[in-house]
Amino acid sequence: MAMTSDAALEAAPVEKARGYWATVARRISRDKVSMACAAILILIVLAAIFAPWLGLADPYQGSMIRRLRPIGTPNYPLGTDELGRDMLSRLVYGGRLSLLIGILPVILAFGIGTSLGLLAGYLGGKVNTIIMRTIDVFYAFPSVLLAIAISGVLGAGIVNSIVSLTVVFVPQITRVAESVTTSVRSLDFVDAARASGASALTIMRVHMLGNVLGPIFVYATGLISVSMILAAGLSFLGLGTRPPEPEWGLMLNTLRTAIYVNPGVAALPGVMIFAVSICFNMLSDGLRSAMDIRN
Amino acid sequence: MLVYVLRRIVYVIPIVVSVALVCFLLVHITPGDPLVAVLPPDASAELAAQLRAAYGFDQPLPVQFGLWVWHALHGNLGTSIATGRPVLAEVTAAVGNTFILAVSAAIIGFALGAFFGLIAGYFRNTWVDKLATSIAVAGVSVPHYWLGMVLVIIFSVWLNWLPAVGMGPGGWSWDWEHMRFLILPAVTMSVIPMGIVTRTVRALTGDILSQDFVEALRSKGLRETQVFRHVVKNALPTAIAVMGLQLGYLLGGSILIETVFSWPGTGFLLNSAIFQRDLPLLQGTILVLALFFVFLNLVVDIAQAAIDPRIKRA
Numbered sequence: 326m327a328m329t330s331d332a333a334l335e336a337a338p339v340e341k342a343r344g345y346w347a348t349v350a351r352r353i354s355r356d357k358v359s360m361a362c363a364a365i366l367i368l369i370v371l372a373a374i375f376a377p378w379l380g381l382a383d384p385y386q387g388s389m390i391r392r393l394r395p396i397g398t399p400n401y402p403l404g405t406d407e408l409g410r411d412m413l414s415r416l417v418y419g420g421r422l423s424l425l426i427g428i429l430p431v432i433l434a435f436g437i438g439t440s441l442g443l444l445a446g447y448l449g450g451k452v453n454t455i456i457m458r459t460i461d462v463f464y465a466f467p468s469v470l471l472a473i474a475i476s477g478v479l480g481a482g483i484v485n486s487i488v489s490l491t492v493v494f495v496p497q498i499t500r501v502a503e504s505v506t507t508s509v510r511s512l513d514f515v516d517a518a519r520a521s522g523a524s525a526l527t528i529m530r531v532h533m534l535g536n537v538l539g540p541i542f543v544y545a546t547g548l549i550s551v552s553m554i555l556a557a558g559l560s561f562l563g564l565g566t567r568p569p570e571p572e573w574g575l576m577l578n579t580l581r582t583a584i585y586v587n588p589g590v591a592a593l594p595g596v597m598i599f600a601v602s603i604c605f606n607m608l609s610d611g612l613r614s615a616m617d618i619r620n
Numbered sequence: 621m622l623v624y625v626l627r628r629i630v631y632v633i634p635i636v637v638s639v640a641l642v643c644f645l646l647v648h649i650t651p652g653d654p655l656v657a658v659l660p661p662d663a664s665a666e667l668a669a670q671l672r673a674a675y676g677f678d679q680p681l682p683v684q685f686g687l688w689v690w691h692a693l694h695g696n697l698g699t700s701i702a703t704g705r706p707v708l709a710e711v712t713a714a715v716g717n718t719f720i721l722a723v724s725a726a727i728i729g730f731a732l733g734a735f736f737g738l739i740a741g742y743f744r745n746t747w748v749d750k751l752a753t754s755i756a757v758a759g760v761s762v763p764h765y766w767l768g769m770v771l772v773i774i775f776s777v778w779l780n781w782l783p784a785v786g787m788g789p790g791g792w793s794w795d796w797e798h799m800r801f802l803i804l805p806a807v808t809m810s811v812i813p814m815g816i817v818t819r820t821v822r823a824l825t826g827d828i829l830s831q832d833f834v835e836a837l838r839s840k841g842l843r844e845t846q847v848f849r850h851v852v853k854n855a856l857p858t859a860i861a862v863m864g865l866q867l868g869y870l871l872g873g874s875i876l877i878e879t880v881f882s883w884p885g886t887g888f889l890l891n892s893a894i895f896q897r898d899l900p901l902l903q904g905t906i907l908v909l910a911l912f913f914v915f916l917n918l919v920v921d922i923a924q925a926a927i928d929p930r931i932k933r934a
Contacts, residue, residue, distance in 0.1 A: 462638040591773070599763055603762075
C-alpha cells in the first residue's frame with residue numbers, strides 16, 4: 326500500500342504542465358493525416374533543395390529525337406517533355422521555383438498584414454479607419470482578378486508575380502489580424518501593462534504579438550494552398566516564370582499542346598501542384614483543430 | 621429595412637470611386653509607354669505626340685482620371701488599342717459568355733455542395749462525412765486549370781464525347797449543339813464553389829443540429845425527414861449568401877478556365893488585352909468585373925438581410 330502511493334507520488338511530477346505550443350505540437354503529432362501531409366511536403370521540399378545532388382538528368386538538356394516519351398521509358402521514368410527534357414528531373418527541380426513563388430507571397434503578406442492589423446487594431450481611431458478602409462478597396466476585387474490585373478500590368482516575371490500575390494494576401498491577413506487584435510486589446514492583462522507604464526510599442530510587441538500570432542498564423546497557412554495554385558496559374562498564363570526555367574505552372578502550359586500525343590506526361594506538373602496544395606490545406610486544417618484546445 | 625438598404629448603398633459609393641481610381645492607376649504604374657502596342661517601331665516623334673494627344677495621355681493625371689470617369693459614366697470606356705473597337709462593346713459581348721459559364725458552374729457547384737454538406741453535417745464523423753469532406757478539400761485544393769486539362773484528356777481525347785475548346789458554331793443558344801461545349805468548362809469551374817459550399821453547409825448543419833429547437837422538434841415527435849426539412853430551411857440563407865459571393869469570384873476569376881477552354885468571355889479578353897498590351901481594354905474589363913463584384917456583394921447583403929431579420933441590427 327505504502328509502496329504504491331510512494332510510486333504514485335514519484336510519478337506525479339513527471340506529468341509536468343505543458344506550454345500551449347507544446348500541447349499543440351503533441352496534438353498535431355498524433356494526427357495521422359497531418360503527419361502524412363507533412364511528410365510528403367518535407368520530401369518534396371528536400372528533393373527540390375538537394376536536386377543537384379540527386380544524380381538527376383540535366384533539367385535544361387533537351388533532345389529533338391526523344392521528345393514526349395511516355396511514362397516508364399527506360400532512363401526516363403517519368404518520360405520526356407516537348408523538348409525532350411527529362412520530366413522527373415524537371416519536376417524535382419521545378420519544386421524550387423514553384424514552392425518559392427507559392428510560399429514567399431504568404432510569408433511576406435504575413436509580415437506586412439500582421440503589422441498593419443496590429444497597428445489598426447491596437448491604435449484604433451483614425452489609424453484604424455485609414456488602414457481598414459484602404460483594405461476594403463482591395464476586397465472589391467475578386468482575388469484572381471486582382472492578381473492577374475497587377476501581374477498583367479507589371480509584366481511577366483517571378484518578382485512581379487510574387488509582388489502581385491503579396492498584394493492579394495495582405496488585405497486578407499490584415500483583416501484577420503485586426504479583428505484578433507481588437508478582441509485581445511480589451512483584455513485585463515493589456516490594461517495592466519498599460520497601467521504599469523509600458524509604451525504602445527512595448528505592449529504591441531511583448532504583450533499582444535504572442536497572443537494574436539497563433540490565429541493569424543493558422544489563417545496564413547491556409548492561404549499557402551491558394552497561393553500555390555495562383556502562382557502556378559500566373560506562370561500557366563505566361564505571367565510568371567519564363568522558359569526554359571522548370572516550374573510546374575509553366576511546364577503545364579508548354580505541355581498543353583501535347584495532350585493529344587502524350588496525355589500522361591502532360592498532366593504530371595499538375596499532379597505536383599495538386600499534391601502540394603492539398604497537403605498544405607490538410608495540414609492547415611490539422612493545425613487549426615490542434616490549436617482549438619476546447620476540443 | 622429601407623434604412624438598411626440605403627445605408628448599405630451609401631457605403632458602396634466610396635468603394636466604387638476607389639475601385640475606379642485603382643483601375644485607372646493600375647494602368648499608370650505600367651512600365652513603358654502605353655502606346656507601344658500601336659506605334660510602329662519607326663514612328664516619328666511627331667506621330668507619337670499626335671497619338672498621345674489623341675488618347676489623352678498628354679494631360680496631367682488628375683485630369684485624365686476626371687475625363688476617364690466622365691466618359692465612363694456616359695458609357696464610353698475608350699477605344700481598344702489593338703482592335704480599334706469601343707472597349708464597352710468588346711466587354712459587353714464577353715461578359716455575356718462569361719455569365720453563361722459562371723452561372724452554370726455556380727448552379728452545379730451549389731447543388732453538389734449543398735448535397736454533400738447536408739449529408740456530411742447530418743452524418744457527422746461517419747464514413748459519409750469523411751468522404752464528403754475529402755471531396756470538398758480536393759475541390760478547393762485542385763488547380764482547376766489542370767483539372768480542365770485532365771477532363772479534356774478523358775472526355776475529348778480518349779472518349780471523344782465532348783469538344784475540347786470553344787463555345788460552338790455561331791452565337792450562343794441553349795441547345796445540345798452548344799451546351800456540349802459548356803459541360804467541361806462549367807464542371808471544371810464548379811469544383812471550387814462545390815468545395816466551399818460543402819464546408820459551409822456542413823458546419824451550418826452541425827450548428828443547427830446542436831441547437832435547442834431541433835431537440836424540441838424531435839421531442840414533439842416529428843419524423844427525422846421533417847426535422848431535416850427544418851435544418852435545410854435554417855441553413856439555406858447563409859448557404860445562398862456564400863454562393864452569391866462565389867458567383868462573384870467565378871465571374872472575376874474565369875481567366876484560367878477560359879484560357880484552357882478558349883471560351884470567349886471576359887477572361888479570354890483580359891488575357892489578350894494583357895499580352896497585346898491593350899491598356900484601355902485591360903482597364904475597362906477590370907473595371908466592369910470589379911463593379912459587378914461590388915454590386916453582387918451589395919445584392920447578397922441586402923437579400924440576406926431581407927431573408928434573415930437578425931442581420932439588419934448588426
